[in-house]
């Protein structure tokens with residue numbers, strides 16, 4: 001097994017379009033890393049450069065400390081699951097899986113043994129003699145997975161392998177792929193635009209935007225400790241609420257003010273904001289870090305009429321309007337909140353994130 | 367209510383089965399057209415080819431004359447050589463060109479446009495162009511001389527070579543015109559292959575050559591089959607270019623003999639018919655044989 005290191009990796013298409021820009025990343029042995037970002041942010045470009053399918057404009061790729069930047073794909077000891085699966089239509093399932101092994105001139109007994117192993121791991125033993133067009137999308141996806149696993153590569157690349165499956169199968173495959181990774185322990189780079197997929201599968205999530213990495217870290221890091229407004233707005237459903245606030249001062253105390261309410265930043269938040277007196281900040285607060293009360297409480301900061309509610313079974317989403325902006329709050333399923341009702345709203349103060357409105361970057365303790 | 371609905375959803379058990387009949391009605395005009403303009407004349411030709419030139423009655427005279435004519439056997443051999451060499455040569459060059467143009471480098475579309483020019487020229491123009499080129503004082507010799515490749519006294523007598531050389535000359539001219547056509551079919555096929563299928567070949571250990579052999583070519587098989595079958599059929603039917611450059615009966619080939627007996631000599635109409643029946647038979651047999659060997663009939667079972 002192996003490590004992967006990207007150093008200042010960049011790709012320019014034509015003269016001006018940067019598909020990926022200055023990517024620096026280290027993937028540890030056995031790690032399952034997920035590249036996450038909206039469509040067009042450069043995930044595929046990055047992955048294709050690692051695979052050797054795309055020429056590198058700048059930067060270096062190391063696999064196991066060895067510079068592979070200019071090696072052809074077959075000399076990199078990688079394998080890949082393509083988004084379209086790219087199983088070969090003219091070969092049976094077993095020939096598809098055996099193809100990479102035959103090219104390595106392995107003995108046929110060895111090939112047979114490995115095809116058998118990997119097809120039982122991916123649960124496609126029954127289909128080995130079929131042609132791809134006789135399989136469903138989910139089965140084809142498993143074939144692609146089996147073919148990629150059979151070569152036992154140093155680095156395992158997957159480009160949105162689940163995005164063509166229906167929602168239910170996708171969730172099921174997540175679990176299966178995670179289980180497979182547990183068994184094979186292959187160093188993996190997994191690409192997706194689906195945050196739920198990323199969060200449930202990753203050892204570490206790398207969030208990309210416009211060709212660059214904006215944040216990397218564990219699921220909890222990227223969820224609770226966002227580097228900037230993009231990450232806070234991208235991760236989480238419903239996403240983080242952003243409220244424009246001004247920092248005023250009253251009786252020598254800091255006060256966060258907007259048109260509807262004001263409150264005093266306490267504890268850690270005071271430390272973070274103490275140099276921002278008189279300035280605008282953006283307050284980011286996750287829907288589940290806000291509280292809805294039916295009666296006024298000491299913790300509640302302001303009151304509002306409920307616009308709509310979205311019951312979800314395990315919880316309910318309460319939407320209110322604030323400064324012409326919809327703010328969503330995740331509340332426990334009971335007591336039921338009804339549209340039109342006046343509710344009292346509070347914050348979990350230690351979960352609030354503050355951002356600089358100009359740079360959109362997180363404001364941290366000086 | 368629900369009961370009623372489920373009843374109406376049942377297919378009509380009685381009444382006229384329109385669903386089954388409509389396809390036949392739709393295809394009827396084509397079938398009728400085929401019977402009148404294709405099957406009927408073909409059958410008439412076959413029957414006529416077994417009648418004497420003057421008078422009526424059954425005879426195999428036309429066929430026995432053909433089979434006893436040494437020119438016929440020469441035509442068979444020439445046609446055979448022509449088909450084998452020209453189809454092979456054209457396929458290899460056309461496939462190579464298609465692979466190159468498919469790479470989409472700078473200027474590949476210009477190259478494609480240039481490569482397609484010969485296809486746009488009618489055979490008569492091609493014949494005129496090359497026969498004037500190959501004349502002893504033609505443009506080809508002039509060109510070679512002006513480039514200093516040959517001297518004044520070393521003019522090449524292109525048209526005066528042996529029969530085999532002359533046939534080669536025809537093959538080259540024909541290839542020049544046909545390659546773009548084959549290349550177009552192969553290029554269309556190549557563009558239909560998903561990029562990721564080829565890339566998967568490289569990722570999973572393939573060299574350029576291995577990927578070409580094991581992935582590109584098998585996936586291109588339908589296009590290769592189309593290109594080859596169309597080309598084999600038209601190669602068996604070569605004649606015009608030969609006549610334009612060498613005239614009749616210098617390099618006899620099958621179809622040229624048909625035209626010869628029909629147009630160039632009087633009162634050999636039935637013989638020409640018998641000849642065309644033979645050509646048609648050869649084409650059909652070769653085509654069916656090729657399709658069988660190449661597996662085009664297997665269809666659903668495997669591909």
Ligand SMILES: Nc1ncnc2c1ncn2[C@@H]1O[C@H](COP(=O)(O)OP(=O)(O)O)[C@@H](O)[C@H]1O
Pocket residue numbers: 013014017018019020037038039040041042043044045046
């Ligand atoms: N072959 C290409 N030519 C030009 N631009 C490209 C090409 N491939 C990708 N791009 C551009 O590079 C950017 C990143 O694309 P991609 O890596 O495919 O994004 P993602 O996989 O994250 O959706 C996009 O803006 C895209 O338009």
Ligand SMILES: [Mg+2]
Pocket residue numbers: 040043044045
């Ligand atoms: Mg992509």
